[in-house]
Amino acid sequence: MTSTDTRPTAGPDPSPSRASAWTALKPLILRLHFYAGILIAPFLLVAASTGLLYAASFQIEQVAHRHELTVPVGEQRLPLTQQVAAAQAARPDGKVTAVRTPEAADASTRVLMDVPGLPESTQLAVFVDPYTGQVRGTLDSYGGSGALPVRAWISHLHRHLHLGEPGRLYSELAASWLWVVALGGLTLWVTRRRGARRLRGLLAPDRSLPGARRRLSWHGSVGLWAVLGLLFLSATGLTWSTYAGENVGEVRTALGWTTPAVTTSSGDHAAHAGEGVHRHGGPAVSVDQVARAGAGEGLSGPLEIVWPAEPGAPYVIKEIDKTVPQRLDQVAVDAGSGQVTAVLRFSDYNLAAKLTQWGIDGHMGLLFGLANQIVLMLLAAGAITLIVLGYRMWWQRRPTRGFGEPYPRGGWHRLGWAVLVPLILLVVAVGWFLPLMGLSLLAFLAVDVLLGLRARATQQEGA
Template sequence: MGVDDQLVRSAVIGDEESERSPNRMSGWRVLRPLVLRLHFYAGVFVAPFLVVAAVTGLMYVYTPQIDALLYEHELHVRDSPVSRSLTDQVAVATAARPGDTVTLVRPAPTGTDTTQVVFEAPDLSASYTRTAFVDPHTAELRGVLETYGSGGALPVRAWVDNLHRGLHLGDAGRLYSELAASWLWVVALGGVALWLSQRRKKNRLRSLLLPERGATGRRRLVSRHGSAGLWISAGLLFLSATGLTWSTFAGENITSLRSALSWDTPAVSTELGGAEGPSGAGAPGADIGFDGALASARSYGLAGSVEITPPETADQAYTVKQNGRQLPSRQDALAVDPGSGEVVDAQRFADYPFVAKLARWGIDAHMGVLFGLPNQLLLTALMLGFLWVVYCGYRLWWTRRPRQDGERRGGAPPRRGSWRRVPGRVLAPLILGAVFVAYFLPLLGASLLAFLCVDGILGTRARRRALNEEVEGAAS
């Protein structure tokens, strides 16, 4: 058998069990080989997707600083005691884009920021908008950029976002990130279980949290891989859970589950309830404009950075919503009657269902904006730690390869057929649980099934080769 065949056999197939023990094991001892093989599979085959997600995610974390540097002219102005009305600012932006439709206005939150006027345009792709940046003091147009998503990501951030989300391959590319997020929690939990079971006998906290002193070779790699993995495991579980909310298939299931349990993020109602139009004090069709809507919101207590959505029809209200993402979260929203300036509906973040709050905080922390710079540094440490764990894991896999003499100095790889040792009373709930998880995480289920099929095919080939070698040896 050639070296390449031996590598494939050791890395993918594993050693066949020569015989099945009549004494069935119980508890963790019977599950450990199964968890080890699953961790092995995920580590070898899914880790590349996880590494891509980690590197591109780390790039995204620092896009606010990149935006501030590259788009300084569009984003910032000199402060001045004189300010122009929002009406004037929107008029300047509209004159620059006469064929586009204003869908959102973000008034300058401070004296050194620009006002952002967001347009929909027929020549833009889905989820893309066009944003005009206007000096709030002089009403000077500072520039117009294509932006992405509800948050108005600037071009660099939009490019990195699409790289992280789908490698710029469209909907098909998004499957890679969903596959990574679907397997990340499996890898993390499996690794923690294996590490804790291995170190339980020593009963020392240091042996769990820090690499083993004086260890060399493979033992040192195992120690580094396990201790570092334990430190970052909670963060990996968090990234997996929050990442799945953006995914294609699992994300839809999560959204449906939240809706069924009434955990949706609430929104204000913009319906005025009258077909004849707004109920202002003036003539029918009177409109207080963006300035009036902002004044009403400020008087109602909406502070900080806000965005104003104009009514689409005569029987709808302005929506004024806070868009501050850092703690304390400012996500209050109001509906303002365009005729009278009266607040007709309000939604406070404090009144959100707890799960909706948790989702908001989780997404913002995933993006690195919830705690500002400390959030970015924490994600950086988490991603660097993860890359180190993956490196150690691949080194461990490489040490298992058979040498020219057929010896495996790193020990035998996880053995195939471990599931046959699991008692039916344990295996049946495991199968049911796997089916349940696969239903909510379809890519996890599909890839796991693919692993099993490939493993079975390669195992059959390995048995046939071994049989042929025995026959040839006996004939010679």
């Protein structure tokens, strides 16, 4: 990574006439792609490897927890009230917060409970046979997707390596740089192959090339096929990040792009949740009445019926089928009268909210079911391939083997002010919006300057 370039560090060319904009920019893009590849690729490799495992976790979960998730198909399902009572009898220490209806004829009902001692964002899921009322087991359920222990463990591995909030920095760093690496590689590959004027030269590797050039051909072709997916994963991954995600949230709020929620404010006819009686003395509605109220608004399973969060609050019924065509409507039902008090249709979401929902579901492998998960696994495998090939190419042509500096510094000197100033402003803006990327870029620049100074000192001593 050392350099023998000892040209004077003059300022930028006041006129870009000495070279085209691309001729001047290419060394900068090449060096940035190189540095990111060397120093950020380990984080990307971990993210891709754990992401591949997460994409397969849905099938792993079905196998690992098959006993709790599946039941023999019976003739008639019991009322939800009876199924919830069976769960409460099995775990009297738990407070029911929601119930998820079966998504298939051979699926169990999932009764969710708050139980003391569980980690944050985790509830206890009691699995009930909807035909017999038998409790088939209990498992921890994590997050809104209801991830069970195996998938939750893999999810935490991918998100923060089981290190908690500090561990999330690795995934944010990877997501912050992924789009830069992908776009830089795409630009370099397309411009390199432009002279061949053959689409095949871009899309397919040339196996007839020798050694390093053949690996470069594979690197470029695989990257071209994967670039759109990698950009998608980078953008959606940043929404979960700590610092960049906060900035994304502020932008969405400022532009009115937040995801709407069904109205749950208390009304004159709301019941005191958990008291079992209507405010006016009548009996409180049962969960079966709540389900029927939702069905009357066109909601169909699988459903999640959420218990009132506080006295006077309504039940909330949510469609939770995230596979296209999605069913994500919600209704609020008065806990005392059983009347629908609010309806929220997914079709009424604004475009930004829909894109956010689709992006999150696609990143998690939910949007298109198994096909979505296979595509994610292929993208992860492609990213791993790109990283391995990139390291292989650098290792074979590293400066210590006598090849010199393949990625020369000082390219910014060739830029005119008309190009350099907007470029600096763009870098500053991106660095502010993506703080970990900005800080790591400053670290790259510091390392580059120190290596340049060392190389210059070494050459002067030898002169």
